[in-house]
Amino acid sequence: MGSVMRRPTIMDIARAAGVSKGAVSYALNGRPGVSEATRERILSIASDLGWAPSNPARALAPGGRVGAIGMVVDRPARSLGIEPFFMQLVSGVETELAAVGIDLMLQVADNVDSEIAVYRRWAAERRVDGVVIVDLRVEDPRPEAMGVLPLPAVVLGGPEGTGGLPCLYTDDAASVREVVHYLAALGHRRIVRVAGPEDFVHTRDRSAAFQQAARRAGLDEARTVHADYSGEDGGRTTRRLLADAEPPTALVYDNDLMALAGLGVASEMGVDVPSQLSIVAWDDSALCRLVRPSLTAISRDVVAHGRRVAQMLNGVLSGERVANEETPLGELRPRGSTGPLLP
Amino acid sequence: MGSVMRRPTIMDIARAAGVSKGAVSYALNGRPGVSEATRERILSIASDLGWAPSNPARALAPGGRVGAIGMVVDRPARSLGIEPFFMQLVSGVETELAAVGIDLMLQVADNVDSEIAVYRRWAAERRVDGVVIVDLRVEDPRPEAMGVLPLPAVVLGGPEGTGGLPCLYTDDAASVREVVHYLAALGHRRIVRVAGPEDFVHTRDRSAAFQQAARRAGLDEARTVHADYSGEDGGRTTRRLLADAEPPTALVYDNDLMALAGLGVASEMGVDVPSQLSIVAWDDSALCRLVRPSLTAISRDVVAHGRRVAQMLNGVLSGERVANEETPLGELRPRGSTGPLLP
DNA sequence: GTCGATGACTGAACCGGTTCAGTCTCATGT
DNA sequence: ACATGAGACTGAACCGGTTCAGTCATCGAC
Known part of the structure; x- marks a missing residue:
């Protein structure tokens, strides 16, 4: 209270526990290298201090992840607001990611080229760990563009023309x-x-x-x-x-x-x-x-579709080999707008 | 080509230009400390190498920003997919942010408490620089919660009950x-x-x-x-x-x-x-x-609404004092669903 | 009683930027 | 001719984590 509130760091925890930074890191990540008693003491101090890992610092460390994935939406602007499909998809992706502490970056683009430019920027600036590519096109330039980018991706659509990227598709x-x-x-x-x-x-x-x-x-x-x-x-x-x-x-x-x-x-x-x-x-x-x-x-269960594709991307990010998957068939729901032709 | 592709860093630029890291940083950020000739040489090398700043590294440096803002959507899940309002708002916020290289994090929540938990996490983990709070409620706990969080926010709604946060509202x-x-x-x-x-x-x-x-x-x-x-x-x-x-x-x-x-x-x-x-x-x-x-x-022009609120948040993040603002009145558009009562 | 292994922990390097305190050079004023 | 200062640039610290190579003590085996 005396001075300006500062986010607690592992160094603060280390000082309070009378151990080194490294020991704190081991304890917090559940890795061997500390005794059970010390681990518990450190965890309790961390919790008292209200510590949470700094995402930028984690991402910066060698091999670190930024804990976010990206989606670019590229459809005619005037339909974007209304089309339920995207928000449902986003909502599905999001709920799945929230469970593992990954965030979702959303960006709208005018066309495929600016969409690719966004991927390039995200990769170059290390903004996201991976992306979901939606609306696969014929001769789509995106899979190829991703090939030269250090940015894992999963495609919604296919299974043809995905350029080797794992995909989730429907028959x-x-x-x-x-x-x-x-x-x-x-x-x-x-x-x-x-x-x-x-x-x-x-x-x-x-x-x-x-x-x-x-x-x-x-x-x-x-x-x-x-x-x-x-x-x-x-x-x-x-x-x-x-x-x-x-x-x-x-x-x-x-x-x-x-x-x-x-x-x-x-x-x-x-x-x-x-x-x-x-x-x-x-x-x-x-x-x-x-x-x-x-x-x-x-x-179709679009929300489930979103969850599934998020799971697949998570798998890819964890280094697993992810196979293409097919979602369940859409079901025809007859309602009032169809019927026999009357004279 | 010989080894695995690695993102170029300012150190690579420094080596290529025969100067120190610091000089490169000054040159790239348009700050005094390097001669015009050196600056141009560095910029050209940076461009040749395809350099882009590492966002985690920038964020980690003292006073650094993470270059992202967040929005949490908390409405009944079944209406979320369809309600055009949010996607339009997001689209407006997004276009404004894209112009200044800021990304948008989107998250869905079940209720106000989990929404506040998201803000806390974002603040603790330094995931975003600020947030836009939507759907202000009566006795809303969010402005107060933001008060103790080192996370700038702008409220959509008000102007009462915003707990001192800048807001954008409509009459x-x-x-x-x-x-x-x-x-x-x-x-x-x-x-x-x-x-x-x-x-x-x-x-x-x-x-x-x-x-x-x-x-x-x-x-x-x-x-x-x-x-x-x-x-x-x-x-x-x-x-x-x-x-x-x-x-x-x-x-x-x-x-x-x-x-x-x-x-x-x-x-x-x-x-x-x-x-x-x-x-x-x-x-x-x-x-x-x-x-x-x-x-x-x-x-109402919801997209413009989104753009405006993004501008306000940007202002707050730049340290400006941002005043509450009122958006233009909604316009009544008479169409076929209204008319005089017929017997 | 010594050797080696194991476990607990430390110190330091590293990631990729930003920034500050100096150092060195050269033009300028007197 | 010499102090002064501005400009160009360097070296190192720093942000907050992760991880690796050691150090040290303890324990069991022979």
Whole structure:
């Protein structure tokens, strides 16, 4: 109280315990080199003093970790705020990391290049121990860029094109087939997919599966059009599709936000959902349950997804060899926005 | 290439330039103590070597900063994913910080106590230089807790109850009055506010302003009921209100998510919006524009809000005296969800 | 009774920066 | 011609941990 409060250091503990700095370090880290009695005395003094390790000092020591991992989010700014996917992912990653005392750095970027620049800076300045790469693209430059950076990474997506980085992926193709069969069984013959940007790997995978399933089901029309995940673009695209001479009777969206926008546009154009148009969303957030009619959706546990990828990255940081993993299939949750075509 | 790649240090630069470590430090930081010629030579070598300062080392030096600030999010987990507010706020804070090379740490917490525990840990381990405190509560324990922590903070909310911390606040009362006058002018006499949790300061401020404005406008009924910001709770509350013998003819929600849920419940109960029920949302995200009818909302520039609070915290970290600030008023954006009561 | 092993602990180096107290050089003023 | 001072630069301490090479005492084995 006499002077300005200063964070206690291991030197303070050493003095109070009458031992050396090194002994304190051994005691606090549970390593051999001190007797059990001394260890307990030191721990008790540390706790009395309210000591906590200085993260910068730990990180600076040879072989030290900074105790943080990073995530860069790079999607159209206007969709970022709303898209539930990211916050859920972050929340999953975060809860997993909190358990082991690792922090999460978040950064938004405009494009892949500035995203890579962020990784470079993080590596050069030793800001994080590793990163999670999201939204894998076709010919994605990021895995290669990570190759020359001393920064461990785990990819969300794949398993192709990850450049040897461990990845966590989902078999979207199976879910796409399920959706097509479901809609075909309801009598739909003209289905259009309003997909995300063409250069995302999972977009391409879903598109391929969609075409194949549609052919097998003998649909009259099965196209994929691309939008940017934003509500605005999703709405615009829907408007164009519904204005066709022979409009589709079912629309499958690549995220919930665009599906919501599509629902709004249908209502605005006097197209009844589901009697004249069925709508399916990908990724099931509360949004889908809140609107009327409620949205049929493919539901994944995004939070669990985040936890898992955090675990994988933790494994990599601990020096383990981490294998690629597949998450459980998304489940189709039929709701009010899909139904048989009525005359 | 011969050996393992090692991050270049100022010592490497010093050797290459034939000067001492100290000289390199002066040169790199633009401080006096080296000649202009030497400075340029050092800078060029540094750039050739691809040098970047080690953040842990900088942080460890006396008076050093860790170059990161933290934000803890503490809201019901189920609303977190969707609520656009936070991601927009984060995005604003982030863009501002990126410009000055500061990173953002994000953490989710279950309650105020674990939130305070996070601040304590961050301070003790020197993880961040400062924090932004969101969602100020009545009798909030956080400002006081920060008082004994060597961790600068700026509060979003107030200006009362911030315990002397600088804050950024909005005059919500004026917006509430505007909404009440607007609805009264449309002929509404029974208005209910579906507010956020009672213990948030801005909730209380809005409630007080609401009661006063309602009295002045001579409304028949003006109540405030509380929900937890989640869509589920918003929907449940709406269902209860609309089932009343004399249901309200206008509902004012404290966030967009609950307004969306309310809209869904009205549709489900066969209550037409806006001819039988008007709905107003607080905080205008793309959601409000995407649903049909589109939601009348109070629009604030949340991203700018985030930028501003980041600037204030930066000021505090630079040792400036930072004064409380008020952000521009929210603007009422009338849309399809409000209108005159029809017979 | 000596040898060697084991365990407890110390002292110092190290990580990569920042900063302070000096030293040395050279131009300037008188 | 000589004190003065400014500018350029060096060497070392320091931040707060981790870790390694020793030192010393104790104990058991032969």
